[in-house]
Amino acid sequence: MQTGFTREDASQPPSLFPPYASTIARSPRHALIRIPQHTLTECSGPAGDWTRLMGPAMADLTRQHAAEPIGQRIRISGQVIDEDRRPVPHTMIEIWQCNAAGRYIHAKDQWDAPIDPNFTGAGRVVTDEKGRYDLMTIRPGAYPWGNHKNAWRPSHIHLSLLGPAFATRLVTQLYFPDDPLIEIDAIANAVPLAARARMVARFDIATTQPNYALGYIFDIVLRGQDTTPFEAPHG
Numbered sequence: 001m002q003t004g005f006t007r008e009d010a011s012q013p014p015s016l017f018p019p020y021a022s023t024i025a026r027s028p029r030h031a032l033i034r035i036p037q038h039t040l041t042e043c044s045g046p047a048g049d050w051t052r053l054m055g056p057a058m059a060d061l062t063r064q065h066a067a068e069p070i071g072q073r074i075r076i077s078g079q080v081i082d083e084d085r086r087p088v089p090h091t092m093i094e095i096w097q098c099n100a101a102g103r104y105i106h107a108k109d110q111w112d113a114p115i116d117p118n119f120t121g122a123g124r125v126v127t128d129e130k131g132r133y134d135l136m137t138i139r140p141g142a143y144p145w146g147n148h149k150n151a152w153r154p155s156h157i158h159l160s161l162l163g164p165a166f167a168t169r170l171v172t173q174l175y176f177p178d179d180p181l182i183e184i185d186a187i188a189n190a191v192p193l194a195a196r197a198r199m200v201a202r203f204d205i206a207t208t209q210p211n212y213a214l215g216y217i218f219d220i221v222l223r224g225q226d227t228t229p230f231e232a233p234h235g
């Protein structure tokens with residue numbers, strides 16, 4: 001029986017994956033110690049009162065500034081479900097991403113690609129009673145990241161999910177189905193092959209906004225054999 005999140009589960013990337021260079025220094029050198037019981041704080045707070053804590057949703061990343069950002073508009077929609085495929089409502093989904101040229105608004109991102117004054121790249125939504133969510137953004141660009149000679153990250157969006165308590169957290173990345181960089185990306189390849197496709201969104205014509213934005217479906221499974229892999233931001 002699975003008693004909690006285990007880093008080395010079959011669907012999860014291992015702590016140490018040498019092609020992903022920074023895992024060499026940061027992976028544990030000793031056996032992990034299982035925490036036998038979560039504390040009350042981890043299990044009860046903040047109880048899903050996200051709007052009060054964090055403010056209203058920021059579901060449209062293309063309308064956060066005076067004008068629209070450069071790039072292909074995309075709508076991303078999906079459902080958060082548990083291991084028995086039951087919807088998971090009231091879950092905070094935060095996303096962050098680079099702009100269409102592959103540049104983040106971040107002091108440490110010094111790549112020579114333009115910053116878009118009309119794009120911050122941060123958004124958040126809370127799933128509804130059916131576990132559904134809907135976001136509007138632009139497709140992020142690829143960017144070089146120095147893992148090895150000529151390493152490029154595929155287009156991706158980072159996601160953080162917070163359920164009713166601090167212990168119920170998933171951090172992952174969303175990829176796009178037409179991207180040739182996925183198969184040579186050290187981070188995506190750290191995830192076992194059988195689970196890798198779960199991080200790739202599905203193009204869906206019914207999700208497009210006609211004459212306005214392309215549409216993708218990205219369902220997120222929390223735990224169980226179909227679980228969405230945990231994929232932390234790179235560094």
Ligand SMILES: [Fe+2]
Pocket residue numbers: 153156158233234
């Ligand atoms: Fe990234």
